[in-house]
Amino acid sequence: MSDLPTAVDILEEGPREGFQIEPGPIATADKIALIDALSATGLKRIQVASFVSPKLVPGWADAEDVVAGFTPRPGVDYVALWxxxxxxxxxxxxxxxxxIxxxxxxxxxEAFSKRNLNRDQAGQLEAMRASIAAHRAQGVAVTRISVMAAFGCNFQGDVTVPQALSALAGAMALAEESGSRIDRVVLADSMGWANPAHVERLVGAVRERWPEPRLTLHLHDTRGLGIANAHAGLRMGxxxxxxxxxxLGGCPFAAHPGAPGNIATEELVLLCEEMGIRTGVDLEALLEAAALAERIVGHRLPSALLRGGGLAPLRQGALAG
Amino acid sequence: MSDLPTAVDILEEGPREGFQIEPGPIATADKIALIDALSATGLKRIQVASFVSPKLVPGWADAEDVVAGFTPRPGVDYVALWxxxxxxxxxxxxxxxxxIxxxxxxxxxEAFSKRNLNRDQAGQLEAMRASIAAHRAQGVAVTRISVMAAFGCNFQGDVTVPQALSALAGAMALAEESGSRIDRVVLADSMGWANPAHVERLVGAVRERWPEPRLTLHLHDTRGLGIANAHAGLRMGxxxxxxxxxxLGGCPFAAHPGAPGNIATEELVLLCEEMGIRTGVDLEALLEAAALAERIVGHRLPSALLRGGGLAPLRQGALAG
Structure with a gap:
């Protein structure tokens, strides 16, 4: 009936996403403290900084200091955005x-691309070509394609499966043309338009056409369906x-302030572990890191689990009592 | 691969649950205003009041005034709790x-029953027998059984499928003994312990043993898995x-204040409608009712969709633009 994986890999994007969107400045030491706390949870991949223009994203003007400052833990990959x-x-x-x-x-x-990056379809292709060349010039192979707004877009409306496939096909063709071997495709529900049936359809269609690359789902919980969409993804393997x-991170495209952005890592971990899917993450340690993140940003984060609390202490209490 | 229904029935419990748990008093007129707003959304069943002791639940001392005061809408069933x-x-x-x-x-x-109602297993059976007799004395047939803490309990820990079946079997036997015909079984995740795999197992097991009664899932989003659990239920038909x-309502058993209780109706409606399952509910009208509820209680409610906003206005904007 389903094709649940036995284990999942999680890319923790909280530090990068979260500290980018916060209106007030976050101290470099706080960013480092959160990364170090996350390193101790069992997470194997953490996005720690954004190397973007300090003029455009003042919150990451200290990217170098953060990356130089955290304590790497063996077995954990630290990644950055550029x-x-x-x-x-x-x-x-x-x-x-x-x-790297x-x-x-x-x-x-295309509406999202035009509005956010001032690029039409030809402009997108040109930008990807330039990006592949820039990586190659530094000796870095391009192995990953991300499809943004793969399920829908606040400016365009629904994005159909054929539209998402067509965008991915364009990027795949460019990659092939340049000799890049793509081993990962990220399907991103950037503005929270996905539903479980749509996840099944798009994942199925991408797999059928490109069976080789591994799929990552980048899901947002803007409208409360994020974890249900993750469940649909798990069922598809x-x-x-x-x-x-x-x-952490929120959603800049939401109707009102305070809407969730990325799904909460701890809810994803709970979903998986309760269904017998290994994450390698210590959920109680992760909840402590979430509480630390909340203290750092100084306002309530969207995670329900952070309020509800994990089941492990209750199970232990029940055993003891 | 799944057995999605074509339409779902929703029992809206917000007015009853929500106004019971709020610490401050809620004006009778506000309760009535919310019920009237909900009546106009397309919801077909609304729980409007709790006829419980005003000493135990002061928030429902005005149950009679509320029930006398709302404007019934043809085609909507209004129900109450006692x-x-x-x-x-x-x-x-x-x-x-x-x-009725x-x-x-x-x-x-049993731990929940002992702690909440001061009843052991024998006490539970006795209470159910007395309840059936009391209904019969008033000419009201008992047709519905609710299984509380059907997935887990903060005091006992995990509740296994056989434990839930055994509790339901006891109630079923009593009902049969008294000549009551049960046409509805409610499986309640009262403290937010369910996960999608557990929902599949329990729903499957209950259906196999009692194929006749219709199943209702009463799900809580205490730990962020509520809508994923609803998705699992939908897949089981x-x-x-x-x-x-x-x-509305929150969770009195959560680790920290502000944890969600019942799943948010608007998120359930979005989940269903986006997957092509009819609810009969106008989501934008429901979001307005949710915003009214938030103004009435005077604090932020847990719904993510209330922050993120519905898709219909964005789709219309995209069509117009």
Whole structure:
């Protein structure tokens, strides 16, 4: 009836996403403290910084200090985000501390691409071509394609499965043309439009056409369906997810302030572990990291589990009582 | 691969649950305003009041005034809660306005029953027998059994499928003995312990043993898995759910204040409608009712969708633009 994986890989995006969107400045030491707390939870991949223009994203002006400052834990991959050759160059100075993976992004919604990046379809292709070349110039292979707005877009409306496939096909063709071997495709529900049936359809269609690359679901909980969508992905055998501790990050496209952005890592971990799917994460330690994140940003984060509390202490109490 | 229903029935429990748990007093007129707003959304069944002791639940001392005050809408069933003969008697005075259904409750967790109701297993059976007799004395047939803590319990820990079946079997036997014909079984995840795999197992096991009665899932989102659990229920063909607008009600058993209680009706409606399952509910009208509920209680409700906003206005905007 379903094809549940036995284990999943989680990319923790909380530090990068969360500290980018916060209106007030976050101290470098606090960013480092959260990364170090996350390193101790069993998470195996943590996105620690964004090498973007400090003029555009003042919250990450201290990217170098954060990356230099955290304490790497053996067995954990630390990754960063960049959007242009300058950012890649900054990241490469930390080759020893960061796992460097070349990635290109395409938006399945042209309206989103136009509005967010001022690029039409031809402009998107040109940007991807330039990005592949810039990576190659630094000796970094592009192995990953992200499809943004793969399920829908606040500016365009619904994004159909054929539209998402077409965007991905364009990126795949460019990658092939340049000799890049894509081993990972990220389907991103950037604005919270997905539902479980749509997840099944798109995952099925992508797998059928490109059976080789591993799939990652990047899901947002903007409208409360994020964990149900993750469940649908698990049922399709998807075994890699992006998430953000506490639901750090929020959603800049929501109707009202305070809407969730990325699904909360702890809820994804609870979902998996309760269904017998290994995450390698100590949920109680992760909930402590979420509480730390909440203290750092100084306001309530969207995670329900952070309020409800984990089941392990209750199980232990029941055993003891 | 799944057995999705074409339509679902929703029992809206927000007014009853929500106004019971709020610490401050809620004006009778506000309760009535919310019920009237919900009546206009397309919801077909609304729980409007609790006929319980005003000493135990001061928030429902005005149950009579609320029930006398709302404006019934043709085609909508209004229901109420009672826990003893006195409460039933109070409800029966409103036979014209309320749909009266006889129901008995059993806890699948003895620890919960002991702690909440001071009843062991024998005490539970005795209470159900007395309840059936009290309903019969008023000419009300008992047709519904609710299994509380059917998935787990903060005091006992995990509740296994055999434990839940055994509690239900006891109630079923009593009902049969008294000549009651049970046409509805409610499986309640009272403290937010369920996960999608557990929902599948329990629903499957109950169906196998008692194929006749229709199943309702009463799910809580205490730990963020509520909508994923609803998705699992839908996949099993479950077509009746309890929910509370805005996530009104909260969870008295959560680790920290502010945890969600019942799943938010609007998120359930979005889940269903986006998957092509009819609810009969106008989601935008329901979101307005949720915003009204939030203004009435004076604090943020747990619903993510209330923050994120519905998709219909974005789809319309995209069409227009």
């Amino acid at each position: 959007l242009n050759p300058k950012g890649l160059e900054r990241a490469l100075r930390f080759r020893g501390r960061l796992a 993976t070349g990635s290109i992004s395409v938006s399945a919604s 998807v075994s890699a997810f992006d998430a953000a501790v506490g639901g | 826990l003893n003969p006195k409460g039933l008697e109070r409800a029966l005075r409103f036979r014209g306005r309320l749909a 259904t006889g129901s008995i409750s059993v806890s699948a967790s 479950v077509s009746a759910f309890d929910a509370a607008v805005g996530g």
